[in-house]
Amino acid sequence: MISDADVAHVARLARLALTDAECQRMREQLDGILAYIDTLRALDTSATEPTSHAVPLVNVMRDDEGRPCLAQDVALANAPERSGEFFRVPRIIEEGPGEPS
Amino acid sequence: MEPHATIHELTAAFAKGTASPVAVTEGYLARIGALDDKVGAYLTVTRDQALATARASEARYRAGAPLSPLDGAPLAIKDVFCTAGVRTTCGSKILETFVPPYDATIVARLRKAGAVLLGKTNMDEFAMGSSTEHSAFKLTRNPWDLARVPGGSSGGSAAAVAGGLAAGGFGTDTGGSVRQPAAFCGVIGFKPTYGRVSRYGLIAFASSLDHVAPFALDILDTALLLGAVAGHDPLDATSVDATVPDYAAALGAGVKGLRVGVPDEYFGAGLDPEIDRAVRAAVDVLRDLGAKVEPVSLPTTSYGVATYYVVAPAEASSNLARYDGVKYGLRVAGKDLIDMVSRTRAAGFGPEVKRRIMLGTYALSAGYHDAYYGQAQKVRTLVRQDFEKAFARVDVLAAPTTPGVAFRHGEKADPLAMYMNDVYTIPASMTGLPAVSVPCGFSATGLPIGLQLIGRTLDESTLLRAAHAYEQATPWRERHPSLA
Numbered sequence: 204m205i206s207d208a209d210v211a212h213v214a215r216l217a218r219l220a221l222t223d224a225e226c227q228r229m230r231e232q233l234d235g236i237l238a239y240i241d242t243l244r245a246l247d248t249s250a251t252e253p254t255s256h257a258v259p260l261v262n263v264m265r266d267d268e269g270r271p272c273l274a275q276d277v278a279l280a281n282a283p284e285r286s287g288e289f290f291r292v293p294r295i296i297e298e299g300p301g302e303p304s
Numbered sequence: 305m306e307p308h309a310t311i312h313e314l315t316a317a318f319a320k321g322t323a324s325p326v327a328v329t330e331g332y333l334a335r336i337g338a339l340d341d342k343v344g345a346y347l348t349v350t351r352d353q354a355l356a357t358a359r360a361s362e363a364r365y366r367a368g369a370p371l372s373p374l375d376g377a378p379l380a381i382k383d384v385f386c387t388a389g390v391r392t393t394c395g396s397k398i399l400e401t402f403v404p405p406y407d408a409t410i411v412a413r414l415r416k417a418g419a420v421l422l423g424k425t426n427m428d429e430f431a432m433g434s435s436t437e438h439s440a441f442k443l444t445r446n447p448w449d450l451a452r453v454p455g456g457s458s459g460g461s462a463a464a465v466a467g468g469l470a471a472g473g474f475g476t477d478t479g480g481s482v483r484q485p486a487a488f489c490g491v492i493g494f495k496p497t498y499g500r501v502s503r504y505g506l507i508a509f510a511s512s513l514d515h516v517a518p519f520a521l522d523i524l525d526t527a528l529l530l531g532a533v534a535g536h537d538p539l540d541a542t543s544v545d546a547t548v549p550d551y552a553a554a555l556g557a558g559v560k561g562l563r564v565g566v567p568d569e570y571f572g573a574g575l576d577p578e579i580d581r582a583v584r585a586a587v588d589v590l591r592d593l594g595a596k597v598e599p600v601s602l603p604t605t606s607y608g609v610a611t612y613y614v615v616a617p618a619e620a621s622s623n624l625a626r627y628d629g630v631k632y633g634l635r636v637a638g639k640d641l642i643d644m645v646s647r648t649r650a651a652g653f654g655p656e657v658k659r660r661i662m663l664g665t666y667a668l669s670a671g672y673h674d675a676y677y678g679q680a681q682k683v684r685t686l687v688r689q690d691f692e693k694a695f696a697r698v699d700v701l702a703a704p705t706t707p708g709v710a711f712r713h714g715e716k717a718d719p720l721a722m723y724m725n726d727v728y729t730i731p732a733s734m735t736g737l738p739a740v741s742v743p744c745g746f747s748a749t750g751l752p753i754g755l756q757l758i759g760r761t762l763d764e765s766t767l768l769r770a771a772h773a774y775e776q777a778t779p780w781r782e783r784h785p786s787l788a
């Protein structure tokens with residue numbers, strides 16, 4: 204059983220500001236889905252290697268050479284907010300007491 | 305030309321001069337204008353671009369120098385593929401205003417082949433769904449019965465091709481999102497081997513499961529569409545560096561001596577008896593054509609859905625972390641960065657996307673990772689081993705595509721009931737095996753039924769050959785829905 208606290212914790216990890224009603228619904232639905240997923244525990248996989256990809260490809264590298272990329276203006280064109288050559292975001296670091304504003 | 309002409313019929317007529325790419329494109333645009341209010345297949349119609357491309361195509365045919373067998377072919381593209389300068393929403397409010405600065409590799413290859421892109425089609429938000437009802441923008445209706453879903457997540461492209469609103473199209477198949485809507489809409493949906501077609505410029509859902517896949521009215525068109533986009537792409541690190549055969553040339557060799565396996569587990573409880581009968585009759589057709597049919601067993605089939613609903617949401621929760629209100633898309637103001645990101649995502653994502661992000665985040669979180677994600681990855685190995693054993697004995701597997709026919713809008717409100725739709729399509733997704741849905745009959749109520757054929761890794765040619773032999777021996781492709 205997944206608890207209300209679990210749902211709140213996972214929503215924080217996932218950066219989703221869910222309403223109380225959404226959390227409640229989410230808990231009920233996740234409970235049902237997870238109960239179904241729990242059927243996987245019936246399978247003995249103690250001697251089984253995991254598969255992360257359908258096709259076995261590892262460490263695909265290209266030559267370490269410079270090549271053209273998106274121009275800055277093009278890369279910034281979809282930004283909700285920009286400031287000159289930068290993406291603009293709200294304040295990240297809290298101001299401490301006594302520090303200059 | 306009639307609205308359900310195939311691509312090869314259209315381009316043959318272009319070459320002979322009995323039809324014109326501009327007139328045909330105008331015909332499709334007029335049909336979209338008249339009928340898409342009913343069907344809801346398109347989110348964006350790129351009228352001016354389509355006509356400009358058609359004019360260039362027409363000039364090439366006049367000069368006797370078409371670019372490819374797709375030159376002038378009017379296609380519908382799922383709104384999951386980036387198109388330079390054309391809004392690409394992925395069916396989500398969070399990307400409602402996003403205009404990509406580049407083309408997806410498949411879009412670039414289709415343009416290079418001279419194809420006419422009519423527009424971008426509706427889909428379940430971020431390709432998460434089996435009915436296209438999770439689109440943030442509109443409902444898409446099944447052309448065979450407007451009260452029913454077209455399937456999903458690539459429901460818009462499937463409905464466009466079935467409804468004569470495009471001659472062919474592209475979607476993406478992560479757990480069945482092309483094969484299932486193809487079955488529901490009575491057209492071909494072909495998922496190639498994982499890595500056969502580049503994912504570059506495809507908005508990611510579950511990277512180890514996402515496949516680019518064409519929709520078509522017949523198998524020759526399918527071979528042409530696949531051939532145009534398949535092949536290694538240095539821009540996708542998971543793209544397979546293998547020679548692409550001439551798929552169209554492989555057709556017509558028949559199925560004499562081909563070993564066809566029928567997996568017991570695909571005919572169990574939950575399968576609509578009408579579909580059971582239609583698929584078994586299709587297997588009989590293959591036998592009559594000279595195939596050797598034998599039963600096979602894929603014992604882990606019933607664990608596929610549970611495995612998929614750990615792996616896919618886990619990958620999605622990571623992929624969708626990029627929607628943070630900073631680089632593109634929606635932003636909702638907040639008191640600091642984390643608050644802004646959390647509010648943006650809460651406002652921009654719909655309920656199904658939130659559910660899968662939560663499920664995936666939970667399955668990957670500390671204390672649960674091994675029990676859920678670790679176990680699912682191991683079961684994925686067991687599923688693969690099942691197929692390896694089967695393909696030691698047979699060349700192709702024959703099964704239903706879906707357990708039921710197209711359902712009514714709103715009928716599968718419970719998430720788990722919706723997920724169970726994918727029970728027969730998920731195993732080939734998790735193993736990356738090529739698989740196709742081919743029309744194999746109709747229910748008593750007139751709804752299409754799909755036969756699924758699954759093949760060996762990178763052996764699309766055998767799969768196309770078997771599907772072609774079946775198609776040519778049966779009348780199903782001659783029936784089309786009437787939207788008048």
